[in-house]
Amino acid sequence: MNGLAAQHMRTLFHIEWKLFNRIRANYFFVVFVPLMILVAMRSVQEQLDLDRYGLNPGPLMVATSAGILLIFSLYSSVTGLYVARREELVLKRLRTGEVSDPVILAGGASMYVAITVAQIAVVAAVLSVMFDAAPRQPLSALAGLLTGVALMTAMAAATAALCRSVESVMVATLPAVFVLPMVSGVYIPREVLPDVLGDVLLYAPLSSTVDLVRSGWTAELGAAGALGRCALAAGWTVLFAWIAVRRFRWEPRV
Template sequence: MSSPTVRHMKTLFRIEWTLFHRIKSNYVFVVLVPAMLLFTMRSVQTRLPLREHGIEAGPLMVSTATGVLLIFSLYSSVTGLYVARREELVLKRLRTGEVADPVILAGGASMYVAICVTQIVVVVAALSVMFGAMPRQPLAAAAGLLTGIALMTAMAATTAALCRTVESVLVATLPAIFVLPMISGVYIPREVLPDALGEALLFAPLSSTIDLMRSGWTGELTAPETLTRTALATAWTALFAWVATRRFRWEPRT
């Protein structure tokens, strides 16, 4: 990155960080809600026939935690952020300066990325200790985290393009919040589903990220499989980024 780009990213990060702390309800949504979901999903997963399918509880909870936090702490939050800043004409004013479009979007999202990564690191570390499951493929886990962050940010920009107002964000994000975890192995491992369905759901947007994170603790993916999952996640990210580039609106509809 060039020096001006870094400077702009830091400035946007500081602005969003300050605004985040002014609204105390942000702590409830970004911290408490994912924690409650994780507790609930732990109860659900204990009722699944995991051992019959050779699934370890520790790595499964690691991938579940990662998926939940990426969707709730990053995707839904960044979608709302983009729409709110557009309605406030912040994005329009930023574009009149020297800041490039990708930097505006990345800089705005950087604060939520930092929060999400911190949450994932803390939760995953705690789960590893609780279940005695140490990482076996750190590179696979790192690839899963990076592709997940990029994918959720691109999805947020695409979803924001569909939203007319901040109030419409809740409706626009519902498909990803409710459907995406169900089809990507976040809530229910694909191994417990019928074989044909499980194989088909491998191509769901977030499935590769979940597989990579779980393999980081189980070591179940071979090198070619890891590269395939990374490429698939990258392809989904590129698709959403392309749609966002064509459809993203920088000012309110008139």
Template sequence: MKAAAAHNARDLKVLFRTEWKLFNRVKANYIYAVFVPLMLMLALKFSQDQMKLADDNLKAGPVMVSTSVGILLVFSLYSFITGLYVLRREELVLKRLRTGEVSDPVILAGGASMYIVVCIVQILAVTTGVSLIFSTAPHQPLTALLGILTGLALMTVMAAATAALCKTAESVTIATLPAIFLLPMISGVYIPREILPNALADVLLFAPLSPTVDLVRSGWTQNLDTAGILARLLLAAAWTALFAWIAARKFRWEPRT
């Protein structure tokens, strides 16, 4: 067991270094990594001025923190990893890796590792910036961390499941559109569920990204008790397991002919 874990860790390290080198070759990637958080903070400040959150007993800081995390998970992680998986498949990289001793989960995790790290750095930068802008601080940092981890896991396996639908790299844009536009809308990223009708809000509580949004916000507001936190974690685990199952059954490791 320990030998297998050490072997997997070594493979992940090698795959991360490879993706790091490829990422480093395109200097525009760094501009994107810095530009997105800065523009996101400016956009959040502007949107907060337009939304009368106080009318619904919502504090702007925690809402904007959870919104920023949701946006980064969808746009900086999910969309990029989906395209990455399809591109590496077309380049036959995945097929070559699979002929070796690297396991399928390690191949997918290693390929996504660079963008996961970038997304984590962006999340840390934006949540810190938003907290300073709105003069707020996390009261349950562990809850917020759990929320971020659930989002990272969900978006990674969801990207693998979406990549299974893509025949070519050109089809990635179309395949990811439903999640990019619909997922933040129904999960409380763009519109807090508290301002929606109660019946609709209760239904949207079960949306895939809702547990992440709720946990991250609770990190600042402490509005979830232990039972609420566990319920969100179980729901997040269920969605992650579902998309992981789809990816395991449908993911293609070489181009379609």
């Protein structure tokens, strides 16, 4: 990224941060709601016989929290952001200047990316202390975080392309919000599912990110396994980015 693009990114970040702070309710929806869901999922996972499957609750909860926060704090928020800025003609005006399309989208999402990364880092640190589970493979966890951020941002842009208005964002994001955590090992670990189903769900969009984050604490993935998960996540990211490039609208639909 050249200096001009970096400057544009910083400018867009500061603008979105100021707009975010104008509405205090944003802190509730982006910060407290995902954490409340995380607490609820902890009670659900306590009902599972994790010892029977050789699962450590600490790393499992870290991966669960990462998946929940990526979906609710990043994906849902950025989808709504893209649609709102399009309807306000902000995206159209930005395109008339020297800011490139990728920088416009990345810069707009950067504020929510920062919030999500900070949330995941804090929650992971707290859970590590609670369960006395220090990271054993930090690079794997970092790879999971990076792939998850890229995937959810690309998926948000692709979803925003389907939305006609801000009001339709909630409906458009429902499949991902409800289905994605179920099939990607966020709510229920794939190990507790039948073997065939677990093997199939390995290829779900967010499964690779969940596996990489958990492996950051368990070191269950070797180099080949981690690279395979990164490649799978990259494939999904490229697919959603391609959909966004072809379908994304920069001004309101007539």
